[in-house]
Amino acid sequence: MAGQNMSSKFRGCLVGSLFGDCMGAPFEGNDISSGDKLVIQRYFDRMEDPNFKGPFKKYTDDTAMMKSVAQFLIDTPEPDLKHLAELFTNEFFKQPRRGYGGSVVSVFEKLRKSKFNDIFLPSKEQFNGQGSYGNGGAMRIAPIPLYFHDDFDNMLNIAAESTKITHSNELGIHGALLQCLAVHQAFLADPNTPINVDEFCNKLLEKMKAIERSYYNDVESDSDTPYCERIKLIQKFLSTKYSDEYDDEVIRDLGNDISAFESVPTAIFCFLRAQNTIPGIKTDNIFRRTIQYAITLGGDTDTIACMAGAIAGAYLGEESINKAILQHCEKVEDIVKLADSLYAARPHDGKG
Ligand code: F2R
Numbered sequence: 001m002a003g004q005n006m007s008s009k010f011r012g013c014l015v016g017s018l019f020g021d022c023m024g025a026p027f028e029g030n031d032i033s034s035g036d037k038l039v040i041q042r043y044f045d046r047m048e049d050p051n052f053k054g055p056f057k058k059y060t061d062d063t064a065m066m067k068s069v070a071q072f073l074i075d076t077p078e079p080d081l082k083h084l085a086e087l088f089t090n091e092f093f094k095q096p097r098r099g100y101g102g103s104v105v106s107v108f109e110k111l112r113k114s115k116f117n118d119i120f121l122p123s124k125e126q127f128n129g130q131g132s133y134g135n136g137g138a139m140r141i142a143p144i145p146l147y148f149h150d151d152f153d154n155m156l157n158i159a160a161e162s163t164k165i166t167h168s169n170e171l172g173i174h175g176a177l178l179q180c181l182a183v184h185q186a187f188l189a190d191p192n193t194p195i196n197v198d199e200f201c202n203k204l205l206e207k208m209k210a211i212e213r214s215y216y217n218d219v220e221s222d223s224d225t226p227y228c229e230r231i232k233l234i235q236k237f238l239s240t241k242y243s244d245e246y247d248d249e250v251i252r253d254l255g256n257d258i259s260a261f262e263s264v265p266t267a268i269f270c271f272l273r274a275q276n277t278i279p280g281i282k283t284d285n286i287f288r289r290t291i292q293y294a295i296t297l298g299g300d301t302d303t304i305a306c307m308a309g310a311i312a313g314a315y316l317g318e319e320s321i322n323k324a325i326l327q328h329c330e331k332v333e334d335i336v337k338l339a340d341s342l343y344a345a346r347p348h349d350g351k352g
Pocket residue numbers: 028029060061062098099100101102103104105127130131132133134135136137139166169258259300302303
């Protein structure tokens with residue numbers, strides 16, 4: 001991949017993640033009616049008008065934590081997870097009112113109190129030892145598949161270990177790995193060639209099968225593990241006619257809540273469905289369609305749009321993102337700089 005394309009994909013991915021978070025945050029927790037979908041269409045149309053002046057859309061915990069993941073890779077070329085735990089914790093105490101998950105806050109408190117003695121212990125203690133299955137690991141993962149794009153094993157290892165600082169439940173960890181794989185595949189895809197949605201899913205399925213089968217080692221060879229079953233469901237939905245309205249079934253069967261299991265597959269689905277037109281969403285821009293569709297599903301809108309935005313931005317690059325809307329996202333210039341620093345810090349062979 002040429003250097004210019006690659007740096008555009010780094011920017012597209014991190015800015016895409018910020019964009020989804022900022023645009024989705026005002027709707028987090030809402031059920032979206034057909035009237036609301038019209039309001040959301042107008043909301044995007046208005047923001048695309050370069051003359052529109054409006055207050056900043058603030059970013060939330062999704063971006064706050066994604067920034068720390070990028071910074072940790074930039075600061076310590078040999079990944080130092082203790083440093084990441086410190087970055088998460090310091091960022092939280094600097095700006096605690098970013099809408100963090102209800103329970104993850106106690107991980108930061110324990111980490112600080114214990115002076116980062118065992119960075120994995122507080123997370124293991126969550127929910128009486130079950131660990132969190134929230135989507136907090138997945139929502140922040142994007143910098144890892146960018147940085148390790150040509151080192152697959154290290155990518156998965158650091159993705160899992162960095163997630164375990166806050167999320168020790170397997171569904172939280174595997175959700176983060178699935179999002180990591182989706183960003184990675186999108187990053188490696190040629191933005192000038194349409195995505196073959198079935199092939200994209202089959203590749204994800206193959207990699208997720210290996211991850212889940214090695215965890216659930218008693219699983220029968222032909223039975224499906226949780227995330228693999230969800231990927232097959234995505235394929236089933238996408239084989240339905242693109243002109244069909246089936247959002248209620250998507251919400252019911254794939255989910256739209258704060259758990260990784262009920263949101264990561266949904267974000268991937270949003271990206272894949274947006275490769276084609278969607279009823280009620282009037283735009284030719286695939287990136288915008290991805291985010292706008294994710295928000296119209298309601299529920300955990302900031303996080304589903306953030307994850308879908310990271311995948312879409314990694315595929316399409318920064319050129320696909322409307323500059324006028326971006327102006328309304330808090331700290332967009334900082335995220336562009338962060339993406340450039342991550343690009344410069346990546347391990348590379350000197351060719352790119
Ligand atoms: N926190 C929110 N949204 C709530 C409203 C915010 C509002 N807009 C505001 O500004 O005040 N959003 C953010 O949280 C999600 C990421 O959460 P994360 O990092 O995974 O946190 P946590 O606390 O670990 O898990 C979240 C909740 O999931 C449930 N849960 C998790 N594991 C569980 C288990 N083993 N048993 C039972 N419940 C479990 C709990 O309710 C946790 O509090 C993102 O949406 C981000 O945007």
